[in-house]
């Protein structure tokens with residue numbers, strides 16, 4: 203099946219990004235809606251919740267070098283290959299990631315900068331940035347979100363490991379007095395192994411340092427707001443898999459009755475450190491989602507709100523303080539369905555559909571759901587029906603306006619993907 207990208211029809215021959223022009227090709231799929239948001243950098247806006255959260259985490263790790271101004275444009279080599287992603291990893295697909303062209307993409311995670319930051323010689327650092335992923339549309343998914351990467355590396359010798367042990371003792375003493383309950387997993391196990399090139403004792407100590415460091419951070423972030431005086435903060439460690447770390451872990455926090463995934467982490471693969479010319483080091487890294495944490499701590503109900511320019515949103519926040527968001531009135535929803543036959547020769551991924559809707563409707567789209575899908579038994583054509591929920595966060599949207607947007611969505615689906623409306 204031939205696959206055309208979201209911009210294939212009427213795609214410009216080049217894209218201008220941060221004042222430079224880049225040629226497009228048949229994998230180009232960055233939409234104007236995404237391009238418009240590249241310069242916004244919410245994590246550096248005064249009083250914005252994402253900025254406050256960034257500075258709060260930076261103050262928790264005062265000895266770490268903070269970085270927050272790296273360009274989102276990276277090569278696929280840097281985003282994937284340098285981090286040991288296999289050639290067939292699904293994250294590379296044009297349906298999942300945004301490409302300027304074959305050789306340039308928008309970073310999908312802050313880990314994309316690990317090699318360059320380690321290469322600069324930083325051994326304790328925090329890097330905050332906007333990251334980009336093609337995804338579904340609902341209250342907790344947005345094609346741009348913000349991650350913070352943290353890392354700490356030590357000299358891989360006896361002296362370095364004494365430094366780790368001292369640091370572990372210091373961190374353990376801090377946690378010893380805290381009201382926190384930790385569900386742990388082994389630092390290293392058969393299913394979550396240490397690296398062949400690592401002394402297993404070193405790997406254990408480093409993994410322990412990672413866990414102690416992040417348990418302390420969870421306490422700073424959630425210890426006050428979530429846990430009552432008797433109930434301890436509950437943190438749970440889970441075995442995970444990332445191509446660029448082993449052993450690897452995810453951290454979940456029990457908050458208002460639910461377990462929430464906060465971050466991914468692990469012992470950095472030696473290949474990453476070798477590429478960065480710091481082969482004599484061993485260490486850990488983590489990557490956390492700022493929106494996830496901010497939505498919990500500020501009680502922000504919809505991820506689109508972070509992008510709001512409405513004073514009723516922005517005026518509620520001040521620097522250095524986490525406060526509870528007071529929702530202003532919720533305006534009515536406007537549901538519109540679209541049913542169509544897909545073209546025989548043009549694949550239409552759900553993420554393509556969502557990008558068309560986002561591009562036309564901007565933040566007026568709240569939710570998209572596939573409500574029907576079937577293959578005609580005789581013609582083998584596929585029929586799809588999507589229900590789009592249009593709702594403004596700032597004002598009442600008229601039915602005429604929603605119809606107008608819906609008509610544009612339908613037009614774009616016809617033109618770009620050759621669908622036949624039913």
Ligand code: FA5
Pocket residue numbers: 310311312313335337342343344347349351444447463464465466467468487488489490491492493494
């Ligand atoms: C990563 O992105 C890894 N780079 C994390 C990492 C770094 C692992 C260093 C090991 C060492 P993941 O895709 O799970 O992993 O995302 C990490 C965090 O980002 C998640 O735990 C979550 O908090 C946040 N996140 C992921 N996807 C979304 C999304 N669509 N919307 C909002 N937040 C998200």
Ligand code: MG
Pocket residue numbers: 466
């Ligand atoms: Mg994950």
